[in-house]
Amino acid sequence: MVDDQKSMITRFIDKVRESSQPGYVISLRRQITLMFLVLFAIVQIALITVNYFTSRTTVISRISNDLDHSVSSFDRIISDQKDHLYLQADLLSKDFGFIEAFATNDTRTTKSALKNIKARGDTDIALAIDLDGKVIAQVSEGEDLDIMAQLTMDELIEMAEAEKALPYFMVSGDRLYELAVAPIKAPILTGVMIFAITLNDDQAELIKSFSSKDLDVAFVHSIDDKWQVSGNTNGPEFINFFVSDAVSKENLGSRDRIRFQNDEYMVRFLPLTGVGFDTQQYLLLSTSLDLAMEEYLLLFIALVGVGFLGLISLFVGSYLLSDRISAPITRFASAAAKVAQGKYAPLEVSDSYREVNNLGQSFNHMIKAVKEREKQITHQASHDQDTGLPNGQYMDQVMQGYLQQNKSFALVIAEIQNFHDLRVVLPHGHLTTLMQSAGHRLEKLTGVEVARLSTDTFGFLIPNADMAKTLMRGVVDGFLAPISLDDRKVDLNLLLGMAIAPDDGTVTNDLMLNAHSALDFARTSGESFVICNEEHKNSQEKYLSLMSDLREELSQGHVKFAFQPKLNLQTGDVFGAEALIRWISPKHGFVPPDEFITMAEQTGDIKHLTSWALGQIIEQVGKWKKEFPEFLVAVNLSTRDLQNENLPDLLRMITREFEVAPERICLEVTESAVMGDMKRALKILNELADMGFYLSIDDYGTGYSSLAYIKKLPVHELKIDKAFVLNLATSPEDQILVQSTIDLAHNLGMKVTAEGVEDEQSLALLKQYGCDCAQGYFISRPVFVSEFEDFCRDQK
Structure with missing residues (x-):
């Protein structure tokens, strides 16, 4: 379409080059014809180009929304299936006959109970396993689920007794399963039951039924770098292309386009949390961008057709002009230039010459057609495409x-x-x-x-x-x-x-x-x-003004750092501190850190705040080099900080400026900050570790990660959250959790700090468990620099 008009312009340029040769005299009639044809062609190309890119942007936005909706549908379906499986497990665990049959290794009765659940269509595979890892009963169609080859009994028990029931995904054979693991108690734990749903073509079709008709769904997974398909709604051609080596599997979470057989697909990859072997599994959503653009094909054809007719009309009208109408030519040229600028005032036609009248009428028809098409495009830009309402x-x-x-x-x-x-x-x-x-x-x-x-x-x-x-x-x-x-x-x-x-x-x-x-x-x-009313406006104004006041008061000394001492439980010495930011505003009073740090993350001010904070803390560590040369000072990094690839360069510049060794700075990051974008976080953490910074996982135990993930990080320390330490002296559950965390961390080569120590009994228990460091109000509350220095001197 656009290429046809481009070729017309090319032919015109060739004619101009030919006319520029010595001795060539081009007629006025031809000059007029060629001039208006090229002006009209430029307008046509501009209109078609604008229409094409506007339509493409609209289609991409709509497909993106459809993909987001499909991701939500998948989360909802998986959640509903998970809840239903755990409900069945709960009902079965209350069946005395089933409990007794399982306890006595009555395989027949146990298997019958599992078959009843499978017969209702609630699950594809059901297993009952005792604490020795023996499969008492298994019900399935086709290939059995060899779960004990991938998971230990301890891992199954941990999954079964998890405080929050989660869906798990596991690859077995060439299939991908959704698992639900529940305990069997009589009343103590005697085993676990496992329900599995195969993520096959039927599951893919179920997700598609809640989405756009043009959307395709697939479940893909890899074992030993070999990719396979568990279920899909598309023909195998595109899916086989994806799992082949022709498509890079790097950064799948950020991929949004794949080209296949001259067709561009918009895609969305949703990682699925796996257990068992080291596998990757994804939900793949895709839809053809070219297919979605076909609905605009008739519009483009109409634009080209009307443009072609306009060109013919203009050519016929202009060719009738003669050298007697040089004056009207100027008017026509001016009018055509205005059309190119988007000004569609009709041309006033003179009655003097029939040829001029014909051309003028043709030109006005052209303006009307162009104006109608622009009106249509403008309407699309100012109206919602689904409902036809204004936007x-x-x-x-x-x-x-x-x-x-x-x-x-x-x-x-x-x-x-x-x-x-x-x-x-x-x-x-x-x-x-x-x-x-x-x-x-x-x-x-x-x-x-x-x-x-x-x-x-x-x-x-x-x-x-x-x-x-x-x-x-x-x-x-x-x-x-x-x-x-x-x-x-x-x-x-x-x-x-x-x-x-x-x-x-x-x-x-x-x-x-x-x-x-x-x-x-x-x-x-x-x-x-x-x-x-004023109350609503004040809440908005307070939000906006708070960040403005923070930027101003950073330089006025109203934002400071308090330092909470950290105690070495083996030697009894204070070896460092955690730097905690405090904002005491003349205007707002004390502003909680959680409040203004969260706002800073939302507004983008967190980069400036982090840069200022690191400069203040590292400068203070530099001042302590002479009196406290071995001090280790911890500073918290936010989620946004851990996604900032310039963070290592910033720390390198500040430590060099104040001549502070990176080993004297402990950077604390939370589990959630690491798990948000683990690949990018790992890259930044590895670079910081290579520079020599001491790294710590803060608030451990409050997130969704585990030591299996933490061990992949280049961290030196786990910091147990105060929620598990505050009642340590009186809570047997907390004592078990804290002691086991300390043992596991030590086995992984990490030190452990416990925060929130409020009493002497808790401190004694932590020392008994082999905890390395502690901090809390029983040792000292956070204090400003001068009082902190006095505290450290008294400890000596």
């Missing part, structure tokens, strides 16, 4: 017009509160129809245009702000009646947030922010309709 950009323009005229009006944002629940049960097409009906009902109730702002929100403007409150009550009442959708009726829970101009803002961003603040309050207060 947020359109409403923003209308608001700006009202504000420029100093009009008082109300902005209302309406949210379908139960939209995400409806998305689970309604097909995508029905969901689109539902939102269309909801938008039209809003228009009928309000009498104004309604725009769709996002997936589940609408917005509209009420010119008469005084009438808005009464009108909104009518809107709420109007949505008490359900919306009819084919053969069902759907109830919509509507929440409204309103801001009034100019009281709540004189620019569109302020109005939208305050309307959303009112809507947020409606969500938490249980009210259906909330008007923005």
Whole structure:
């Protein structure tokens, strides 16, 4: 399409080169014809190019949303299956007959109970295993699940007695399974039962049924770097291409495109937590970008066709011109230049010459056609493609017009509160129809245009702000009646947030922010309709001003560090401290670290805060080199810090500036920070470890990781969270957890620090367990520099 018009321009350029040869005289008629043809071709190419890239961007955005929805559907399906399996396990564990049969090794009765669960279609494979690892009974179709070849009995017991029931994924043979592991107690633990669901083609089709019809789903896994397919909805051709060596398996989590047979696929890889052998398994979601673009093919053909007809009309009209109409030529050239700039004023046609009239009419027809096509493109840019309603950009323009005229009006944002629940049960097409009906009902109730702002929100403007409150009550009442959708009726829970101009803002961003603040309050207060007031605006303003005040007060000395001593339990000496940030603001008073650090992460200020904090702490360590040369000072890093690839360079620069050895700095990171993007975190941690920094896992025991993952990290220390230490003296459970963690960490070559020591008995127990270090209020509260130095001197 675009190539045809490009070739026309190329031919024109060749003609121009030919005309530039000595002795060549080109006629005026040909000059006029060629000039208008090339101008019109440029406009056509520009319009088609803009339309193509606008359409492609829209399709990519829609497919991305479909993929996100499919990931949510998968999480929901897996969660439902997991909950159902654990429910069956719980019911079976309360069956006295089953417990007795299992305890007496009655394989027949045990197997019968497992068959009953399988017969109901709840599971594909069911096993009962005693504490010696012996399979008492197994029920399956086809290949058995050889689970004991991959997991030890201790691992199965740990999975069965986990505080939070989790789905596990395991590869056996060439199949991928979802596992649920539950204890068998009578009443003490006598074994475990395992239920497994095969992630096969049926499971893939189930996920697809909750997604776009063009979406393909596959389960893929690798064993010994060989990739296999467990189940999929696509033909094997694309999947076989993926599992082949033709596609790199590096950074699968960040891949979003794969090209196959001249077709581009948008993909999403969701890693599945595996147990057993060292395998990788993923949920692969894919959809053809080229197939999605086919719906715009007719539009592109129409654009080319109309453009071609326009070129023919222009050619015929311009060819009739003669050298007597040189003056009209100037007018035509000027008009064509304006069209290229997007100005579509019709050309005034003179009655003097028939040829000029014909060309003028043809030119005006062309302008009208181009204007109609641009109007269509503009409509697409300002309207929601699913519902046909205006979008947020359109409403923003209308608001700006009202504000420029100093009009008082109300902005209302309406949210379908139960939209995400409806998305689970309604097909995508029905969901689109539902939102269309909801938008039209809003228009009928309000009498104004309604725009769709996002997936589940609408917005509209009420010119008469005084009438808005009464009108909104009518809107709420109007949505008490359900919306009819084919053969069902759907109830919509509507929440409204309103801001009034100019009281709540004189620019569109302020109005939208305050309307959303009112809507947020409606969500938490249980009210259906909330008007923005000072309380809502103050909460937003406080959030924004807090970060501004933090940046200002960093340089004014209102943000400092307190140091909590760390005690070596083997020698009884204070060997270092943890640096804890404290912000005591003249304006806000004491601001908790969790509050302003979280805000800094959300606003992007965390990089500046980290850079400042590391400079302050390392500078202080440099000052202590003479009096406390062996001190180890710990500093906490945030999740965002651990994803910052410039962090090692920053630390290298600061330690060199203050001549501090990296071995004197302990960098503490949380489990969740490491597990967020483990590949990037490992890269940064390995680089920091190679530089000589002492690394510690902070708050160990509160996240979802295990020592199996922690041992992969280049860390020197585990720091047991205070939640397990505060009641250590009186809690046998905490004593078991703490002692076992200390033993396991030592076996992995790591030291252990316990935080939150509040009493002498806990300190004595930690020393008895072989814990290396401790900190807490029983030793010392966090204190500022001068008091900390006095404490250390007294300890000497």
